[in-house]
Amino acid sequence: MKMLVVCSDFPYPADHGGRVDTWGRIKVLSELGWKLHLLVCGKQMPTKEEMKAVYAYVEEITLCDRRSKLADMLHSIPMQVKSRSELRNVELSGGYDYVLLEGDYVYPILDNPKIRQDTAILRVHNDEAVYFKALARSTKNIVHKMYYHMESSKFAKLQKKMLEKVDKYLFISSKEFESFRKQNPRARSLFLPPPVTNGSFEASDFRSKHVVFIGSLFMPNNREAIQWYLEHIHPLMLKEPEYKFIIAGNSRKQSLSWLDAYDMTNVIVHDTPKSLTDIYRNGYLFVNPMQNGAGVKLKTIEAIQNGLPVISTSIGYEGTGLVDNEHIMIADRPEQFYGKIKQLFDQPQTAKALLDSSQAFLRMHYNHKEVLKDYMQSLNANDLVKQVL
Numbered sequence: 001m002k003m004l005v006v007c008s009d010f011p012y013p014a015d016h017g018g019r020v021d022t023w024g025r026i027k028v029l030s031e032l033g034w035k036l037h038l039l040v041c042g043k044q045m046p047t048k049e050e051m052k053a054v055y056a057y058v059e060e061i062t063l064c065d066r067r068s069k070l071a072d073m074l075h076s077i078p079m080q081v082k083s084r085s086e087l088r089n090v091e092l093s094g095g096y097d098y099v100l101l102e103g104d105y106v107y108p109i110l111d112n113p114k115i116r117q118d119t120a121i122l123r124v125h126n127d128e129a130v131y132f133k134a135l136a137r138s139t140k141n142i143v144h145k146m147y148y149h150m151e152s153s154k155f156a157k158l159q160k161k162m163l164e165k166v167d168k169y170l171f172i173s174s175k176e177f178e179s180f181r182k183q184n185p186r187a188r189s190l191f192l193p194p195p196v197t198n199g200s201f202e203a204s205d206f207r208s209k210h211v212v213f214i215g216s217l218f219m220p221n222n223r224e225a226i227q228w229y230l231e232h233i234h235p236l237m238l239k240e241p242e243y244k245f246i247i248a249g250n251s252r253k254q255s256l257s258w259l260d261a262y263d264m265t266n267v268i269v270h271d272t273p274k275s276l277t278d279i280y281r282n283g284y285l286f287v288n289p290m291q292n293g294a295g296v297k298l299k300t301i302e303a304i305q306n307g308l309p310v311i312s313t314s315i316g317y318e319g320t321g322l323v324d325n326e327h328i329m330i331a332d333r334p335e336q337f338y339g340k341i342k343q344l345f346d347q348p349q350t351a352k353a354l355l356d357s358s359q360a361f362l363r364m365h366y367n368h369k370e371v372l373k374d375y376m377q378s379l380n381a382n383d384l385v386k387q388v389l
Contacts, residue, residue, distance in 0.1 A: 008105035017298035024195025030057040078154040129156040134292035139220040173319030195368035202307030212283040217249040230262040232334035280306035288316030327358035
């Protein structure tokens with residue numbers, strides 16, 4: 001069986017949420033015996049080493065240019081989609097049993113003459129209309145706010161067009177899946193959790209007093225989360241002996257001057273680190289103080305995999321299926337958030353029990369490989385019935 005995987009960003013290295021999900025799925029599909037062709041329409045060109053790593057799992061890689069201009073903002077299609085219009089014209093070998101669209105951004109591939117629309121499967125990373133509206137709330141830049149609102153409105157219209165062309169959906173968020181299924185019962189939709197592929201889960205020794213946040217530092221919703229923590233929680237935490245707040249993520253070489261307004265005592269920032277292993281290993285707990293967002297915040301799942309119990313706002317854990325006070329601790333008000341951190345600092349046995357429970361939940365419910373295998377088998381069986389009829 002042959003599948004084309006279409007991405008808006010090169011999936012390797014898996015250094016942020018979207019890449020983690022896509023790269024894990026590529027490896028799973030390869031392990032299941034699929035012959036994979038990868039088509040990427042993004043800004044950044046992969047290195048030879050990155051291409052080599054991906055070729056271990058795919059037979060063919062095609063790169064096409066993402067082209068954007070200011071006038072695209074006036075188009076009825078979202079700018080993120082319009083800039084990938086070249087997908088309509090890129091030369092493909094064809095003969096694909098299925099085409100996996102990694103998100104709404106690659107919608108133009110459906111107009112490529114080598115693609116049959118009935119083979120299309122959409123991986124829903126976010127409800128993009130909701131996501132861009134959340135970004136608009138997070139940013140203080142007026143121009144950016146206007147852009148995000150425009151994209152949100154355009155994505156809402158695009159999603160209706162998508163329903164006319166695609167009837168197979170794989171949702172990363174259980175919350176968004178349930179909402180979609182109620183509104184579109186005829187679509188062949190499924191909750192496919194993010195890939196949890198670690199052979200063994202890590203575990204903290206709970207010796208340090210490091211509170212960790214890892215996320216893309218160029219994203220306004222992550223910046224907003226860090227600023228909320230620095231304003232409301234960090235000053236209270238400075239009373240704790242040996243406490244440090246560790247921030248890590250890819251800044252894409254953008255300025256970190258937005259941190260200058262805050263007390264950075266005992267704050268360590270790792271800008272675009274090559275590895276996160278030691279940051280997780282030396283952490284005590286992970287915080288996800290997101291104020292705005294959509295879809296699943298993969299940073300929460302990755303933290304649990306890497307051995308840290310998580311304290312989050314309601315936004316930071318939605319769609320994961322994790323249960324408050326059983327797998328994760330949830331707090332939306334600053335005094336509650338601080339109290340949860342203090343509780344886990346004072347009770348390492350509670351921190352360990354929370355981590356053990358959350359890791360057991362992921363092992364049981366986040367079996368990406370089995371869920372995807374069953375889904376693809378059901379599609380194949382259905383197609384065979386159609387051929388016989």
